[in-house]
Amino acid sequence: xxxxxxxxxxxxxxxxxxxxxxxxxxxxxxxxxxxxxxxxxxxxxxxxxxxxxxxxxxxxxxxxxxxxxxxxxxxxxxxxxxxxxxxxxxxxxxxxxxxxxxxxxxxxxxxxxxxxxxxxxxxxxxxxxxxxxxxxxxxxxxxxxxxxxxxxxxxxxxxxxxxxxxxxxxxxxxxxxxxxxxxxxxxxxxxxxxxxxxxxxxxxxxxxxxxxxxxxxxxxxxxxxxxxxxxxxxxxxxxxxxxxxxxxxxxxxxxxxxxxxxxxxxxxxxxxxxxxxxxxxxxxxxxxxxxxxxxxxxxxxxxxxxxxxxxx
Amino acid sequence: xxxxxxxxxxxxxxxxxxxxxxxxxxxxxxxxxxxxxxxxxxxxxxxxxxxxxxxxxxxxxxxxxxxxxxxxxxxxxxxxxxxxxxxxxxxxxxxxxxxxxxxxxxxxxxxxxxxxxxxxxxxxxxxxxxxxxxxxxxxxxxxxxxxxxxxxxxxxxxxxxxxxxxxxxxxxxxxxxxxxxxxxxxxxxxxxxxxxxxxxxxxxxxxxxxxxxxxxxxxxxxxxxxxxxxxxxxxxxxxxxxxxxxxxxxxxxxxxxxxxxxxxxxxxxxxxxxxxxxxxxxxxxxxxxxxxxxxxxxxxxxxxxxxxxxxxxxxxxxxxxxxxxxx
Numbered sequence: 300x301x302x303x304x305x306x307x308x309x310x311x312x313x314x315x316x317x318x319x320x321x322x323x324x325x326x327x328x329x330x331x332x333x334x335x336x337x338x339x340x341x342x343x344x345x346x347x348x349x350x351x352x353x354x355x356x357x358x359x360x361x362x363x364x365x366x367x368x369x370x371x372x373x374x375x376x377x378x379x380x381x382x383x384x385x386x387x388x389x390x391x392x393x394x395x396x397x398x399x400x401x402x403x404x405x406x407x408x409x410x411x412x413x414x415x416x417x418x419x420x421x422x423x424x425x426x427x428x429x430x431x432x433x434x435x436x437x438x439x440x441x442x443x444x445x446x447x448x449x450x451x452x453x454x455x456x457x458x459x460x461x462x463x464x465x466x467x468x469x470x471x472x473x474x475x476x477x478x479x480x481x482x483x484x485x486x487x488x489x490x491x492x493x494x495x496x497x498x499x500x501x502x503x504x505x506x507x508x509x510x511x512x513x514x515x516x517x518x519x520x521x522x523x524x525x526x527x528x529x530x531x532x533x534x535x536x537x538x539x540x541x542x543x544x545x546x547x548x549x550x551x552x553x554x555x556x557x558x559x560x561x562x563x564x565x566x567x568x569x570x571x572x573x574x575x576x577x578x579x580x581x582x583x584x585x586x587x588x589x590x591x592x593x594x595x596x597x598x599x600x601x602x603x604x605x606x607x608x609x610x611x
Numbered sequence: 612x613x614x615x616x617x618x619x620x621x622x623x624x625x626x627x628x629x630x631x632x633x634x635x636x637x638x639x640x641x642x643x644x645x646x647x648x649x650x651x652x653x654x655x656x657x658x659x660x661x662x663x664x665x666x667x668x669x670x671x672x673x674x675x676x677x678x679x680x681x682x683x684x685x686x687x688x689x690x691x692x693x694x695x696x697x698x699x700x701x702x703x704x705x706x707x708x709x710x711x712x713x714x715x716x717x718x719x720x721x722x723x724x725x726x727x728x729x730x731x732x733x734x735x736x737x738x739x740x741x742x743x744x745x746x747x748x749x750x751x752x753x754x755x756x757x758x759x760x761x762x763x764x765x766x767x768x769x770x771x772x773x774x775x776x777x778x779x780x781x782x783x784x785x786x787x788x789x790x791x792x793x794x795x796x797x798x799x800x801x802x803x804x805x806x807x808x809x810x811x812x813x814x815x816x817x818x819x820x821x822x823x824x825x826x827x828x829x830x831x832x833x834x835x836x837x838x839x840x841x842x843x844x845x846x847x848x849x850x851x852x853x854x855x856x857x858x859x860x861x862x863x864x865x866x867x868x869x870x871x872x873x874x875x876x877x878x879x880x881x882x883x884x885x886x887x888x889x890x891x892x893x894x895x896x897x898x899x900x901x902x903x904x905x906x907x908x909x910x911x912x913x914x915x916x917x918x919x920x921x922x923x924x925x926x927x928x929x930x931x932x933x934x935x936x937x938x
Contacts (some may be wrong), residue, residue, distance in 0.1 A: 441626055444863075444915045449870040449907070456892040456900055460637055464895065543753045550755045551877050553892050570759060570878075574774065578763060585756050596751050 322605045329601040335594035343399035343591075350393035351379070355559075369579050383579040385568060391579060394565055395587045401561040402591070405475050406542040410534050412480035413541075417487025418523075418530070424488065425495025426518045436492070439485045447482040451544050454478035455553050468556040475554050479544050486533055494526035532606060535599035539592045546588055562588045619919055623912045628679075630908040634901035635678045687902040692894050697902045701884060706786050707777055708876070708883030712868045715803040719810035720861060726811070727818025731826065732845055746812035754871050758805045758878035765801060773798045775880035802879040806871055810864055817860055821853040862918050866911045 314320055323329050342349055369383040369391075382391040424435040442450060455478040459467055462474070498504065499522060507517045548554035549563030550570075557564055562584050569581025653661075662668055669677070681687065687697040730739040749757075766774035778794030780787045789795025825831065826849055834844045873885030880886070884903065891899035 437622070441622075444866075445911055446867050446870045449866075449873075452870075452873065453904060456888075457633065457637060457904075459892060460895050460897060460900060461640055539751075547753055547755055547874060550753075551874065551889050553889065566756070566759065573759065573763060574767060576767065578767065581759060582763065585759060589752060589756065592753070593748075593751050 319605055326601060326605075328597060329605070332594045332597040332601065335590065336598050339399065339587075339591045339594060340403060342396055343403040346393075346396035346400040350390075350396040352390040352393040354389045354393050354397055368577070382583050385565075385580045386572065391583050394560065395562070395584050398560050398562040398565045398584060399587060399591065401472070401555060401559065402542050402545055402563070402588070405472060405479065405545045405555075405561065406538050408476045409479035409483065409541045409545075410538050412476065413483035413537065414487050414530060414534055416480065417484035418491050418527075420484065421488035421491030422495055422518055422523060422526075425492035426499060426514065426522065428496075432492075435488065439488055442482075443485050447540065448544055448547060450482040451478040451548060452551070452553070454481055455548055459553065468558065471555050472559070475545055475548060478548070479541050482544070483537055483541065486537065487530070490529050490533060491526055494529070495522055498522045498525055528606075532599065532603045535595065535602055539595040539599060542588070542592055542595070562591075615923055616920065619916060623916050626912055627905075627908060630904060631679055631682060632675070634682070634904045635675050637897050637901050637904075638678070639674075682901075682905055685902075687898045687905075690891075690896055690899050692891075692896045692899075697898045700887060700899065701902060701906070702785065703787075704882060704884045704887050706788060707881060708869075708872055708885060710789060711799065711802055711806060711875070711881060711883060712865075712872050714799060715807035716810065716861075716865065716868055718803060718807040719814055722807075723811040723814030724818050724857070727815040728822060728845070728850060730815065731819045731822035734823070742815065746815055749808050749812040754805065754809060754874045755878050757808055758802070758875060761801050761805055762878070772801050774801060777882060802875050802881050805878070806868065806875045809871060810868060813864065814857065814861065818853060818857055821856055822849060825849045825852050859918055859921070862914060862921075866914055869907065869910065 323333075347353075369381060380390050380392070382395070384390055385394065420435050424432040455474055458474045458478065462470060495518075503521060504517060507521055508514075512521075545554060545561060546563030546566070549561050550567045552567060555561040555564045557568055560568065565584035566581050566588070569577070569579075569584065572580050667674070685698045689695065690697050690700055693700060726742055730742050733739050762774045765772045773794070776798060777789045778796075778798035779792040780789045780795055781791045789799055831844060831849055834848050839847075869885075872883065873888060875881065876883045876885040877889055884906075887899060888903040890896070891903065
């Protein structure tokens with residue numbers, strides 16, 4: 300116990316003394332984007348406690364409150380709804396918080412599943428080589444020739460087709476996660492495969508083979524920890540893509556349903572009122588999406604450059 | 612070379628076959644085709660006869676074979692919802708999507724390439740920097756949000772341009788075009804620009820990177836040393852060599868344009884194939900979904916095949932190690 304604490308402590312100290320932290324403290328772009336991202340993620344995670352209204356509690360909704368503009372932009376607004384309300388009298392700000400929670404959850408879950416699938420297949424392809432390798436990589440090539448958003452849309456469409464109609468809304472979130480994660484594994488697999496092919500000729504692997512370790516153990520326990528470094532960068536950038544994909548599918552009406560809206564669904568709902576001048580219903584969730592995605596994207600870009608030894 | 616061609620063709624064929632299998636599985640497992648074709652008062656005997664006539668009682672491989680036979684000539688049966696042949700639906704919607712995609716592809720090429728060249732030649736200029744910043748935002752913003760912002764700005768606040776539909780269309784034979792009427796052209800502007808924006812930023816950044824690389828090579832320095840005019844060096848020598856990879860990428864991007872057309876069409880209520888597909892998903896209209904799935908795969912496989920073969924001709928090294936351009 301004490302030993303592991305010491306270990307993690309020294310790792311922390313190592314990190315603070317390392318190049319990455321040094322670069323971070325001297326890059327305003329990194330600090331601002333990281334803080335923005337952290338605030339967004341925190342607000343999304345804590346939506347239940349931060350949001351002034353519970354948008355799922357139908358009892359609190361009043362039709363009298365429907366379509367109220369933000370109070371600072373129009374005299375008809377009410378102070379307690381500082382970003383206005385939607386057509387059902389739901390507070391926009393609370394809607395954004397709950398919506399961001401669903402968006403971030405779908406994004407994170409898809410990234411994790413993509414990474415697990417991609418890393419496993421990449422490790423298998425790189426270590427096993429031969430037929431298995433060429434089969435997995437051929438599938439990856441084929442998938443890469445279609446844009447990810449189209450793959451996600453097609454999987455989503457096919458899954459929705461295969462499910463009974465009554466279950467669509469209930470299972471929408473899992474269908475989304477499945478579709479987005481399947482559309483994203485290739486990047487991970489290719490990166491990991493490349494590193495594994497380099498690692499497997501190194502001496503420690505030879506040593507493992509000599510003392511008779513099964514290849515399964517060598518691959519998972521010895522090679523895998525040495526190739527995981529790029530994962531952070533790919534994952535961060537993929538998170539932004541996954542959130543955008545989710546928002547796009549929901550916007551197209553094949554993602555989250557209006558009863559459990561994500562940011563994309565909120566934008567879709569608001570879009571119908573845009574032409575009649577009720578801009579706040581769609582523009583604020585849109586703005587929230589932009590801030591979230593941009594901060595993740597910019598931070599991911601910085602991380603990639605900071606960890607790239609060629610740019611040092 | 613020959614074995615590479617055969618391998619590549621075989622691979623494309625396998626891809627199409629597996630997509631066809633998925634499309635076929637949709638038919639088999641989603642909904643009951645009989646229920647979708649007849650009314651409630653049809654007797655069991657009549658239903659059985661219909662199933663026999665449609666070949667639904669045939670063994671699985673034969674059904675799959677018949678499906679492929681139909682798909683090969685574009686026959687996917689009747690749409691469950693519209694009750695007309697899917698091929699007819701798609702033929703009606705295709706001109707709208709094609710006009711939108713082609714116009715935006717042209718826009719992105721003819722604006723993207725000059726912008727890329729400019730930012731490469733005047734790297735430090737104010738205009739270059741603003742192009743680069745704007746392009747970063749353009750890449751990060753989801754297409755549908757850009758569309759909504761355009762609608763808000765030009766449709767709601769300024770009221771300059773129509774924000775939905777195709778406007779008036781003129782029927783020329785089987786082709787309905789919006790390019791011949793003023794309202795049709797006005798309706799096309801916002802969706803086309805929205806669709807073009809992403810490609811444009813991509814092409815611009817690509818041209819810039821390639822151009823910067825070419826500008827540092829020896830033959831450019833030598834051309835300068837010979838005292839050639841700046842324009843002759845930039846456009847006659849540098850740009851020419853930049854364009855080879857750019858053209859390939861533009862080819863591959865055509866597929867992306869089609870994918871993003873689905874989004875743009877939904878935002879602007881553009882009556883094209885993308886919207887047809889989205890509606891089909893919402894209503895579980897299997898024949899339309901299957902047809903669109905097949906169609907888009909054929910397009911993608913054809914584009915990739917063409918690009919790979921082109922590459923193999925340009926760079927013979929690629930065919931030696933089994934023909935994978937990713938090595």
